[in-house]
Amino acid sequence: MSLDHLFANRTSRMSASEIRELLKLLDQPDIISFAGGIPDPAYFPRAAFADAMTVALSEQSAGVALQYSTSEGYTPLRDWIAAHMATLGVPCSRDNILITAGSQQALDYLGKLLIDKGDTALVGWPTYLGALGAFNAYEPRYDRLDPSDNRAPEQIALEAAEAGGRVKFAYLSPDFANPTGITLTQQERRTVLARADALDCAVIEDAAYQSLRYDGEALPSILAMEIEQTGDIEACRTIYLGSFSKTLAPGLRVGWVVAAKPVISQLVLTKQAADLQTATINQMAVAHVAEAVFDTHVETLRAVYGKRMHAMLDALSANMPTGVTWIEPEGGMFVWVTLPNGMDAKALLQDALAANVAFVPGGAFYADGSNANTLRLNFSMSSEAKIIEGIARLGAVICTAMGEVSPRA
Amino acid sequence: MSLDHLFANRTSRMSASEIRELLKLLDQPDIISFAGGIPDPAYFPRAAFADAMTVALSEQSAGVALQYSTSEGYTPLRDWIAAHMATLGVPCSRDNILITAGSQQALDYLGKLLIDKGDTALVGWPTYLGALGAFNAYEPRYDRLDPSDNRAPEQIALEAAEAGGRVKFAYLSPDFANPTGITLTQQERRTVLARADALDCAVIEDAAYQSLRYDGEALPSILAMEIEQTGDIEACRTIYLGSFSKTLAPGLRVGWVVAAKPVISQLVLTKQAADLQTATINQMAVAHVAEAVFDTHVETLRAVYGKRMHAMLDALSANMPTGVTWIEPEGGMFVWVTLPNGMDAKALLQDALAANVAFVPGGAFYADGSNANTLRLNFSMSSEAKIIEGIARLGAVICTAMGEVSPRA
Structure with missing residues (x-):
């Protein structure tokens, strides 16, 4: 039985996140994915959380914790x-x-x-x-x-x-x-x-x-x-x-x-x-x-993610053809890339996946699907080596799509 | 600065829970409180949760758990x-x-x-x-x-x-x-x-x-x-x-x-x-x-809470004057008591607190505040001995309020 006819009007504005659906497809081991937007689990403060849970679940504390x-x-x-x-x-x-x-x-x-x-x-x-x-x-x-x-x-x-x-x-x-x-x-x-x-x-x-x-x-x-x-x-x-x-x-x-x-x-x-x-x-x-550990842990993350950000920015400079631009961030997890007008990042994603590299087409971030020539790259989840290799693959895909034989470098 | 004028219309229907406010007042150590509605922390499966957290935060699992x-x-x-x-x-x-x-x-x-x-x-x-x-x-x-x-x-x-x-x-x-x-x-x-x-x-x-x-x-x-x-x-x-x-x-x-x-x-x-x-x-x-532990743990809770429920029902029979009635539950955490018409459980609560026993006036459960002569008793949080003592105190308070000298027993 469908209860759809009972759903409130607001549900017409509650649809599946295109990005979440996309991310499900991109989770293959041989792909270098810049599509996610999540922290690197290798840097979770695991031991500190294990300590914390042991304390919280001690006999003195569990009655409160639970x-x-x-x-x-x-x-x-x-x-x-x-x-x-x-x-x-x-x-x-x-x-x-x-x-x-x-x-x-x-x-x-x-x-x-x-x-x-x-x-x-x-x-x-x-x-x-x-x-x-x-x-x-x-x-x-x-x-x-x-x-x-x-x-x-x-x-x-x-x-x-x-x-x-x-x-x-x-x-x-x-x-x-x-x-x-x-x-x-x-x-x-x-x-x-x-x-x-x-x-x-x-x-x-x-x-x-x-x-x-x-x-x-x-x-x-x-x-x-x-x-x-x-x-x-x-x-x-x-x-x-x-x-x-x-x-x-x-x-x-x-x-x-x-x-x-x-x-x-x-x-x-x-x-x-x-x-x-x-x-x-x-x-x-x-x-x-x-x-x-908050302060020391955040220092660690800044060092790790900062290097990854710079690796990505350097690799973009080395691999992207003229006409492709990006915003240089000072932090966070993302680099925003703009392709030449008329290019469609969603179409490009198909070629990129064939070359084992992934990103999120930027149109997904516009309620009206405009700005199809933009894309979002995440750098928090990949090592510097993977970033260098992945951006090289992406650069080659974009050069091919633009009919360029080599990056401006 | 007040932002109240920006609040949505729906907030006029979102007010503080009278019961939650009441519970804050009743949390005194010398009071036998039947006012809460929560499980007894003495029976939380603490060791099982401690095991579970140790496993979840092991090196193999923490990257997923966090x-x-x-x-x-x-x-x-x-x-x-x-x-x-x-x-x-x-x-x-x-x-x-x-x-x-x-x-x-x-x-x-x-x-x-x-x-x-x-x-x-x-x-x-x-x-x-x-x-x-x-x-x-x-x-x-x-x-x-x-x-x-x-x-x-x-x-x-x-x-x-x-x-x-x-x-x-x-x-x-x-x-x-x-x-x-x-x-x-x-x-x-x-x-x-x-x-x-x-x-x-x-x-x-x-x-x-x-x-x-x-x-x-x-x-x-x-x-x-x-x-x-x-x-x-x-x-x-x-x-x-x-x-x-x-x-x-x-x-x-x-x-x-x-x-x-x-x-x-x-x-x-x-x-x-x-x-x-x-x-x-x-x-x-x-x-x-x-x-x-789910099945065995639920069996334990049934045994513990079941005894408490029966202790409360027996104590009610022994201590309440004629004209006070209650519903005999077959499970859960509560006994619902009805005082004679015209009695106000909210006023009674003041006398009860003076006698170091507490409950929730039933009117709080009616959107219109009607049924002022009802009250809710919780039995999950008190030992049988406390239940017997607390219901005796409550019976005495109700007898006094009703002008009775002794319970019907």
């Missing part, structure tokens, strides 16, 4: 995060922090908290697809968040009102964004904040990759900049999303939200109604591991 | 659940199963999947408050699901249409429901199915307590009965929710949904967009522990 706990999250973990945020220029207390099942869950809860059907969300173009997936369930309209947009805020607000709602938030990932690797300048961050002020909307700052900087100077988060302006997190409209998925391990599903207390209080109610709490034992384990 | 995995859930766990469901009269495959972060999350996802604003959900009266909390975010209308309701289905459907939607599902917990402890007879289960057929709506069967039967014969689940009628889970409208929270441990947040494949497929998309997946390591640990 039991229900509060929706807000495990207090020692929230305290660790508050101290961590202070080092990032965000002085706050544990009451400004909610623990979530990864920052994906925070995106879902913020959609639930803020979006009435027909409201407008400002998003990058392209943007993190998982954010659109989470927001879609609440049936928003999207408008572009573009620092170079020269429409007046009044115009943006008017268009939102004409669409039947109002602008509720701007969503962005200011550091090494997925998929483009772009980092916003301080001036661009100021512009985002000023526009949010003018529109009287929230800012959702997705800081999933913030700790993974390999080059250049760290920039303050948007929340840190707003606290500097206003003097107090309680006076801020920015909602900051952090995650341990890229720094410690994603398989525990632990992330966090930092915001003014009234926002956190309403998110706590949202979480209470939606899944009661994030797993107690996971929060205890992450608190233990963060306390023990 | 990594992202699929939204559907960990295959060996889904296979264990499929075999478990078969023993309950529900033959199914792993593709009929989605792993969720407890069955609370399944309630949230089913609200998202099925409810358009103004649609009708049929619920018990009283019912599990957490279900109403989860559904409220999707702005349904509620109507009563009552096996003795003599309205024709056409009438129920007409009232739903007049309210601007249609009946999407009936939600119920047929075995030892929270808060009443009531178990539906087979005939009542048939009636629910027949009414759902007539209304062409889904049935959400919350089986959180199904394994915790201490007296009487097990009854088939509604899903098992529907499979017997139709011959195939794919022909069923019942969506079954299972949980390891009451049998193994709640702190890992692992539950499951069993339904026809098209329902599961849409729920997988819902989960992918909402939190990607349930924590990988938790699913591996639960699979290991379920495989190792």
Whole structure:
């Protein structure tokens, strides 16, 4: 029996992620895949987690670790995060922090908290697809968040009102964004904040990759900049999303939200109604591991992933023909490549797979499937040697497709 | 700065759980509390979980345990659940199963999947408050699901249409429901199915307590009965929710949904967009522990909790004055008590706390706060000796409030 006729209208906007479906196909051992977007499991702090679980499941602690706990999250973990945020220029207390099942869950809860059907969300173009997936369930309209947009805020607000709602938030990932690797300048961050002020909307700052900087100077988060302006997190409209998925391990599903207390209080109610709490034992384990190894472990990841990023950038320079361009990231996990106009990365993927190398066609990151001549390369999952070999294969495939005999080098 | 003016309309229906707030106050060591609703941590299978985590975090396994995995859930766990469901009269495959972060999350996802604003959900009266909390975010209308309701289905459907939607599902917990402890007879289960057929709506069967039967014969689940009628889970409208929270441990947040494949497929998309997946390591640990000890552990719990239930029922008989009645459950965690008409359990709680005994006033389980003369007693968290002492204290408090000098015994 089909129950499809009972499904809510919102389900028409909830479809399978093209990338997730693609990734299932690419998981073959002889392929060098730049298609994923996940951390290298060889660098998970396994021993620290094993210690943490032994402690959590000791006779003194297991009764707490295996039991229900509060929706807000495990207090020692929230305290660790508050101290961590202070080092990032965000002085706050544990009451400004909610623990979530990864920052994906925070995106879902913020959609639930803020979006009435027909409201407008400002998003990058392209943007993190998982954010659109989470927001879609609440049936928003999207408008572009573009620092170079020269429409007046009044115009943006008017268009939102004409669409039947109002602008509720701007969503962005200011550091090494997925998929483009772009980092916003301080001036661009100021512009985002000023526009949010003018529109009287929230800012959702997705800081999933913030700790993974390999080059250049760290920039303050948007929340840190707003606290500097206003003097107090309680006076801020920015909602900051952090995650341990890229720094410690994603398989525990632990992330966090930092915001003014009234926002956190309403998110706590949202979480209470939606899944009661994030797993107690996971929060205890992450608190233990963060306390023990966070800083040194992140240093290790920066060294490893930084070398891989540079290996990829060097290999692109050596192997790509003239007309192919890319954005040089300063961190994160991705390099965003643009092929000459008229080329189709989706068609190219077939040739690439035949040559045992894989990537994600960039059109998947645009809700309208435009920009077919872009592609995303991941460098966190492959050794430098594999990166050099894989980019050489990809360069040859692109040269052939372009009718070039050799790269510009 | 307040962002309250940006909150979605649905947040007006998302308020703090009165019970959760109450429980915070009752957590004092000298009080004998029958107010909670949680398993006794003394009986968590701690050693089995410690073994499971050691295996999951071994060098061979940690790369999987700490990594992202699929939204559907960990295959060996889904296979264990499929075999478990078969023993309950529900033959199914792993593709009929989605792993969720407890069955609370399944309630949230089913609200998202099925409810358009103004649609009708049929619920018990009283019912599990957490279900109403989860559904409220999707702005349904509620109507009563009552096996003795003599309205024709056409009438129920007409009232739903007049309210601007249609009946999407009936939600119920047929075995030892929270808060009443009531178990539906087979005939009542048939009636629910027949009414759902007539209304062409889904049935959400919350089986959180199904394994915790201490007296009487097990009854088939509604899903098992529907499979017997139709011959195939794919022909069923019942969506079954299972949980390891009451049998193994709640702190890992692992539950499951069993339904026809098209329902599961849409729920997988819902989960992918909402939190990607349930924590990988938790699913591996639960699979290991379920495989190792589920049946023997549930036998232990049945013996322990069964004795506590009988201690409470005997103590009630010995200590309650005439005019106080209660429902004798056959399992679960709760006894539902009705005071004489006109008595207010909320006022009584103040006297009870002064006598160092606590419970949850039953009005909290009615959306409209009616039935103020009811109360819920939990027996899973107290030893038999504490139960005997606590019910004696409560009996004395009730006798005093009623102006009686002694119990009917």
